[in-house]
Amino acid sequence: MKALWRRLDRWWLLIPLLWLLPFAALLPIGLLWLREAGLLLVWVGLVSFFGAAGYGLHLWLARGQRRELFGEQTRPNPDWPPAADGAWALVEALAERVDPEDWPLEEGMKFGLLAQQTLEEVAGYFHPEVDQPLLELTLPHGLLIIERASRDLRESITEHIPFSHRLSVGAVARAYRWKPFAERLLGLYRVGQWVVNPTHALLSEAWQHLRGHGYAMAREDLHRWLLREFVRKVGTYAIELYSGRLLLSDTDPVSRPTVRSAQDLKVAVGVGVSEEATQGPEPLRILVLGRSNSGKSSLINALFGQLRAATDLLPATTGAATPYRLEREGLEVALIFDTPGAEQVKREGLRTLAEEADMILWASAAHRADRRSEREALDALRAELAARSDRRPPPLLVVLTHIDRLRPPREWRPPYDLSHPADPKSKNIAAAVAAVAGDLEVPIAKVIPVCLAEGRVYNVDDTLWVAMLEQMDQAQRVRLLRCQDARRREENWALLGRQLATAGRLLLALPRRMAGGPEKAREDRP
Template sequence: MKKPVAAVDPLRLLVAILLLLPLLALMGFGMLWLWQSGYLLYWLIAMVVCGVLGYGLQQLLVRQERQLLMNAATEPNPEWPPSADAVWQQVEALSATCNPEDWPLEDGRWIWDLGQKALETVAHCYHPEVDKPLYELTVPHTLLIIERASRELRRDIAEKIPFSNRLTVGDLFRIQRWKVKAEKAFNIYRAGSILINPVNALLSEAWRHLRERSFDQARNELHRWFLRAYVCKVGYYAIDLYSGRLALGDENYAESVTPESKADLEQTEQTAEATNEPLRILVLGRSNSGKSSLINALFRELKTVTDVLAGTTQALEPFVLSREGFTQALIFDSPGCDSPFFDSKQMLITAGSADLILWVSPANRPDRQAERQFLDALRSYQAARMDRRSAPLLVTVSFVDRLRPANEWHPPYDLTDTTNIKSANITAAVRAIAADLAVPAEQVIPVCLLEGKIYNVVDTLWSAILNHQDEALRIRLMRCLDAKKRAEDWVLLRRQMAGAGRFLRDLPEMLGKRSEH
């Protein structure tokens, strides 16, 4: 039987003492010289000052690194539906509980365990009635979540952590092993230092404690950020999936025209000119409010026939709107909400697929019950659709030229000027319509749509449309994603059936080859 290996080799210990003895003696004689020369007190003060300054600078670096990591934190997607807000709060609450002591990086299981915990948190919010909601995920989508989260985390680590592109996983483990050996050797040095020079050893221990505390704090901050970033990114893409925003393909979904828009473009005979999905702008309002005139004013030319007879527009009429600085759009004229041609249920569905809604309300018609009734129904319809953000709504107040004094029309008008009767009445009309329709006053824009008297359309109204363009583009993206996912399901099903058919076709041949071997 072999003799057990000694825990400490006496010969190695003697070698270490001999190597460290000259250094310890030098420090001891140095302290003696400082004491004899009367400089010991100054040296102690300088050591304390340098230690305090170094500790303070280290804390400043820790705060700067913490701020840098906070700037790299994952933010919720503004394109998510309202139902995702509460789910994201659950993900952030989970990430806040991640402590470095509970999830050591050297234990490789943390990647799956912590990712599974984040997935289960999101899955439980969407399937609270299921015992194991994580099993509701498909295998391709599970792999896609891990792929997307890992890709973004890799990018953040490469950009935020120094030398992360040089250090390998093996380097980290080797550093950990050498750290243990170095700590054993350093403990021997500390013991010898206490015996030879107690004063210096005491000060060195205090400085070492402050230094290690600072470095440990920085390391823990980085470790904690890494864990929380991983949880947030997994939760981010899990919410994307459960809210219907994560498709298996990587293509740009707005680069192809949806079947719905393609059919509308065919009515305008401009299908060939559309390479991307157009924005869908719906113009609504009561009969004879100026909806068709508004479309003509936006085009700066006659596109749709206007008439004094109520209910002239009997169905949705699409027009292609192209202007510099604005994404190509389909703008739809519609029947009046008080017209016999107006189908309230169908119009709610149409408004639900719009990216921007323009409501036209005449300033000289105080009876706005029908307008408020439909807008309330529209808001209820949008609120019930927790899977989709509501399209932005702008209200244009038409016929402001007919407000008192009716014979006066000298635009432009300063709506803050209370001394001018016309501008004061326009301001009062805007506030009244905003209150009657329950719309914020800043989203109500007075206009004049009479031919030759176009006012406030190309400047104020168009500026408001441009300000809402980014929001409308986000609505368009979600609409394209929904259409893409519907088409993708059928494409994948056809591919899967074709693949299964080829497998069954080749199965007898494969079995025959195996039997021969």
């Protein structure tokens, strides 16, 4: 430092000083002038005004920051089954309750306790009958929750707190430990300044105070946000686990067909069914239900229409549910199931079919006015599907067939404008739609009138198909839960199989070990 100072030619330094001097003189001259002109008070007033405006702006910006941070929070997953709602409410309540004072960042151990509290809330919700529900947690699953929650938290911090990619939670905690020491240093520094330069010290003290205040607020906010997010993240994964969605493997459960669908794909009727079919993702399963002769088979034919040759007829009789492969624009791969008349299938069978479905098309004939039995079958089915809190009920569309048979029966001149029905046919179709919606208790928008008669197919490719696409989001959620369920069962079986295999090997080796003693047993090992 000294060497540098010596090397600098001091006369050179004088040049900028000389240049600056007249400008520096402006301040005292200006003040003097203000006093002469009697404007000093005005100036002081202006200084206070701008100061206050700056302070207000600071508060406003800080509030914006706060809002942004707090707006960024983990929300419940829309794919969760209905049973998760109550558990999430508990997690939210716990997150709201956490007080930064109770959970100082420097005490890393306490974070573990907070995680445990969260897990206990969720576990207790899903297993109210068990004394210590946390013990139900398997070790791999417990580790998985902590790993994923921490990973997520790290990601949201990197995204939302500037420069945090260089910080770990540990580093933040360490910085906090240094805080008292740093504050003491700062205090000394301020006192020093006070002595040397009173005005500057006054200003900077005020500035420090403002900033310090702002920072203190933000720091506590940050702390609180971190704690809440921690609770929410752990809660999220705990809910995923207890509602049966947390799988030990990271692969997408929908990426390959379930055992059930693989079988169905093999026997499915469809054009150009290739070997690839069983290698693709899990197909969307669409179930066609309704009374016999309501037009179920015709509906499948009409949906296949574009892709199948007109001569390609479906089998006349449909014993159990028959799978067909449906390939259309906007749909990856789907299996559509034709069924015998709903009145011929036992209630139990109907439920089993529906539980494996991601969407239900209920065919109802427009010219058959008595829908009491249909309503009963549909009500029973809906009640059973709604009772399962671990699944979402598949979306349902009512396909109103035989609209060409409505009065006047001989007239058939599509298209019909059903939103503004003018002629008798349109009016009767609109009335039938309203009647079916009432009879079967479905929203009117979910009743799609179609004609499926050979050569007269109407409203299938446009209206019905669009309505089906609108249900796709919901159907895919149903498929996801269905797949997760199936995978978990597969996982459990695979684990159990492995455990049994190990146990079996042990048992087989046992007699030999017993006979040969420890020496022999050691030789047996590979």
